[in-house]
Amino acid sequence: MDLFEAIKNRRTTNTAFADKKVSDEHKELLVKMASHSPSHFNxxxxxxILTEDQKIIKSIAKIAGDSMVTLMDDGRFWKQYRKYFRFSEEEMEKTKDGIHIDHLPVFLKPFAKSIFSEAGGKIISKFKVSRILGNDEEKLVATSPLIFTILLTKDEYKKEELSGFYSVISMGAVIQTLWLCTTAIGMGMQFISTPGEIPENWKAISDMLKVPEEYEMMAIFRMGYTDPDMKRPSIDWKSSQRKSVSELAFKDQFGKTFGSK
Ligand SMILES: Cc1cc2nc3c(=O)[nH]c(=O)nc-3n(C[C@H](O)[C@H](O)[C@H](O)COP(=O)(O)O)c2cc1C
Known part of the structure; x- marks a missing residue:
């Protein structure tokens, strides 16, 4: 696949993956390509860690689903992320950022805006919205053929030092490399970040993966081959809009017009 096509086609995979193991060749290719990413002073x-063990994947899935339920039930999720939610194409066109929650069970549609508001607690509990999202998350992770985890060595990832900042930037480069390569070979990936917001859940996964003391577990993704016929999760979103070149960039100094549109 052409590089520009891969960049434009790359998307977060919100649906289940095809029921097919990731080939050894593709797993090695992903790690090899990731190794070419830039890092501070190389x-x-x-x-x-590439996990295919079904027992471990199912345990991670359970923690991911439970984390989603906890974050929603205690209101943290909405409080933190409400500003990113949009409910119509028009809203997306206006802001050109955030995620459009465009897929809901029929019985929830009339309440869309109120569920996704700070005052939506009652509706969330009445319709068990957190359970719906938690179950979806658990199912998506449990059925993924591959869980790909990124660690950073604590020698570099020192939160108070510049190397901590640089190592996180370097990891960002790895993530984009992985994302583009999966796109190029018919695979997809999705962040599993909810357990990261509950320290004891993150630690439980880190322990399960036997991450040594000298490393910090930083990011977990589910991966697999994409299948366009997969049904969307009960509550789902899309987010392909992007801001225009002239909104994103400036000529010479901030505020001076760059680009034609
Ligand atoms: C640091 C970071 C954390 C993210 N966490 C999640 C997540 O927990 N679940 C998820 O489905 N997507 C997650 N995403 C994906 C973003 O929502 C997604 O990249 C964005 O909406 C743009 O959509 P696209 O990737 O399809 O272009 C995360 C992305 C980043 C960079």
Whole structure:
């Protein structure tokens, strides 16, 4: 696939993956390509764990689903993320950012805006919205053929030092490399970030993966081959809009027009 096509086609995969193991060739290719990413002083501060063990994947799935329920039930999720939610194409066109919650069970549609508001607690509990989202999350992770985890060495990832900042930037480069490569070979990936917001859940996964003391578990993704016929989760979103070149960039100094549109 042409590089520009891969960049434009790359998307978060919100649906289940095809029921097919990721080939050894593709797993090795992903790690090899990731290894070509830039890092500060070529420190390569990352390590990767590729998990296919069904028992471990199911345990991670349970933690991911439970984390979603906890974050929603205690109101943290909405409080933190409400500003990113949009409910119509018009809203997306206006802001050109955030995620459009465009797919809901029929019985929830009339309440869309109120569920996704700070005052939506009653509706969330009446319709068990957190359970719906938690179950979806658990199912998506449990059925994924591959869980790809990124660690950073604590030698570099020191939160108070510049190397901490640089190693996180370096990890960002790895993530984009992985994302583009999966796109190029018919695979997809999705962040599993909810357990990261509950320290004890993150630690439980880190322990399960036997991450040594000298490494910090930084990011977890589910991966697999994409299948366009997969049904969308009960509550789902899309977010392909992007701001225009002239909104994003400036000529010479901030505020001075750059680009034609
Ligand atoms: C740091 C970070 C954390 C993210 N966490 C999640 C997540 O927990 N679940 C999810 O489905 N997507 C997650 N995403 C994906 C973004 O929602 C997605 O990249 C954005 O909406 C743009 O959509 P696209 O990837 O399809 O272009 C995350 C992305 C980043 C960079």
């Amino acid at each position: 420190s390569q501060p990352w390590r990767f």
